[in-house]
Amino acid sequence: MDADSSSGGGRHVFRPWSAQGGEAPLTVAGAQGSWFWDRDGNRYLDLASQLVNVNLGHQHPRLLAAIAEQARELCTIGPNFSNDTRDRLALLIAERAPGDLDRVFFTNAGTEANEHAVRMARLATGRSKVLTAYRSYHGATAGSITLTGDPRRWPNEPGLPGVVHFFGPYAYRTAFHAEDERQECERALGHLEQVFQMEGPHTVAAVLLETVVGTNGVLVPPDGYLAGVRELCDRHGALLICDEVMVGFGRIGEWFAVDAWQVVPDLITFAKGVNSGYVPLGGVVMSERVAAAFDDRVYPGGLTYSGHPLACAPGIATIEVFEETxxxxxxxxxxxxxxxxxxxxxxxxxxxxxxxxxxxxxxxxxxxxxxxxxxxxxxxxxxxxxxxxxxxxxxxxxxxxxxxxxxxxxxxxxxxxxxxxxxxxxxxxxxxxxxxxxxxxxxx
The missing domain is CATH 3.90.1150.10 (Aspartate Aminotransferase, domain 1)
Structure with missing residues (x-):
């Protein structure tokens, strides 16, 4: 068969987020540090970290060595067994997570992390509804694309029942006719309170939001907003889930972005930067309250590759590099x-x-x-x-x-x-x- 070796984007690959008859993507021949290059030697400074995931750059020697060492020792083992590498990464993440978030459920990616966080919140609270922002992206699987607020959701509807969208703060294009960020914060919180009331506070399991909104605009929350959402959740008995798939593990200069505003959610989802995407890995780090909900009942979810050793090993190396440098x-x-x-x-x-x-x-x-x-x-x-x-x-x-x-x-x-x-x-x-x-x- 023709492997299309002479043109970019082999014709046998069905490409994500693309019209298949469109222009073929650039074929990358190699990468190092902050750079990647094509087969003609054209070099590009990677100002996107690919999909905001290659936090420690391309071909980092410590991450490559960790993967190779783990492969020699043990390539894979099921999540129904304990494994030192998996256990070690969970400990390192728990030690850096805020408040009492000290239990980690590993997934293969951020989209699964968000799906499981919502499942956990619904089971822990016994409620069904989840509030998410219109300007958001939470993944592309059946549930997480419904949680997503932006137009990528539209062609995938109808989706997961019980998801309600709201407007978050965006002072430059305010939906609240605010004159400054302080006013934007107050009015956005007032709007969210109204959504709680109109949906029935007793029906809301969780508010899910990106700590810093990613592909919908890099919207940094105004001071006081996250704390305000935390207070609303506490008042109405809902959980707060912060999606840090993009902004966790150093992207804004914090282990977890919520640390910049000293807010402790009930669950944080992560992926991407946890190991720079060298091997697929994501997860949910949860509070004692959420974890305790499953002390005496089975959590109805799992993944064959949950906490895969080849993914966890570069995660450990990533945290070590962060600390040492x-x-x-x-x-x-x-x-x-x-x-x-x-x-x-x-x-x-x-x-x-x-x-x-x-x-x-x-x-x-x-x-x-x-x-x-x-x-x-x-x-x-x-x-x-x-x-x-x-x-x-x-x-x-x-x-x-x-x-x-x-x-x-x-x-x-x-x-x-x-x-x-x-x-x-x-x-x-x-x-x-x-x-x-x-x-x-x-x-x-």
């Missing part, structure tokens, strides 16, 4: 001293930039046609010709040798946490040049 402070410093100020300068110089926002090494550049009206560069959920301006911006980035993530009318920057200051400044220079393309679409 001061990775969290490195991320905070680069965000505070390089990426944040650099993006603010780009906003000053380019009329297409409506807002920049982020924390640590997780940022978004929101592109507009008109700063005064905040008209987005492309319409909401644009596709085809309507999405052309953003496609042109992305092509300009690639031509400059950088590969960010483009979502709707935004450029997202989430480079590997190991990126150097020089590499990051080089990336900013390339984005600066690419934004000239966006500027050509400005109408006012």
């Amino acid at each position: 001061g990775m969290l402070e490195h991320v905070r410093r680069l965000g505070r001293e390089v990426l944040g100020p650099g993006l603010a300068k780009l906003a000053d110089n380019h009329p297409s930039v409506g807002e920049v926002r982020g924390r640590g090494l997780f940022w978004a550049i929101e592109l507009v046609r008109d700063r005064a009206t905040r008209e987005p560069l492309v319409p909401f959920n644009a596709s085809g010709a309507a999405a052309g301006p953003m496609a042109a911006v992305m092509n300009s980035c690639v031509a400059e040798g950088v590969w960010p993530m483009c979502q709707m009318n935004r450029i997202h920057l989430a480079p590997p946490l190991v990126i150097t200051e020089d590499e990051l400044r080089r990336g900013l220079d390339a984005i600066d040049a690419a934004l000239r393309t966006a500027d050509t679409y400005v109408t006012a």
Whole structure:
């Protein structure tokens, strides 16, 4: 059979999130650190960490060594057995989790982690409804795509019953006519309280939210919002689930993003950065209250590859590297001293930039046609010709040798946490040049 070795994207691979007759993806020949390259030797600075998961960069020697050592010792063992590698990673995660979250259920990915967290919340509370934000993404399996609020949910409906969506804070495009972030926070919490009341507080098992909203805009919550949601959940007997699939394990300079606001949820879901995606791994870390709900009854869920040793080994190595290199402070410093100020300068110089926002090494550049009206560069959920301006911006980035993530009318920057200051400044220079393309679409 023809393996399509001469063209990108072999024709026998059915590609996710793609029209199969569209343009074939770039074929990657290799990667190292913050860079990857194609078969022609074209190098790209990976400003997206692939899918915001390669936190320690490509081909990290400590992670590769951990996988190889584990493979020599024990490649796999079922989750019905105890295993030192699995147990060790669970301990390390529990030690770094906030409050009394000290039990870990391992999954294969973030989407499964969110499904199981919701199942746990429903069983622990005896309630059925889950409240999630419209601007959210929680995964693509049958349940988690229903939990998702953004348009990726639409073609997959009808979905999981009992999911109700609400508006979270987004001061730049406020749904609450707020004049500042403080007011946005207050009104967003008031709106969520109304949703509780209209749905019947006694029916709500949990509120599920991304601690920092990811692909829907890198929306950093205003101070007080997470604490307010925590209080609402406590008042109404619901659990708080924080989806940290993207922002856990150092992305904003904290082990878990909730630490930045000193809020303790009942469950945290994780994946991606726990081992940089070298081997699929995700999980749920839960409070004593949730775990205790299953002391005397069977938890009705499991996975053949739960806590796979080859996935847990690089997870242990990841935490060790973080500790030994001061990775969290490195991320905070680069965000505070390089990426944040650099993006603010780009906003000053380019009329297409409506807002920049982020924390640590997780940022978004929101592109507009008109700063005064905040008209987005492309319409909401644009596709085809309507999405052309953003496609042109992305092509300009690639031509400059950088590969960010483009979502709707935004450029997202989430480079590997190991990126150097020089590499990051080089990336900013390339984005600066690419934004000239966006500027050509400005109408006012």
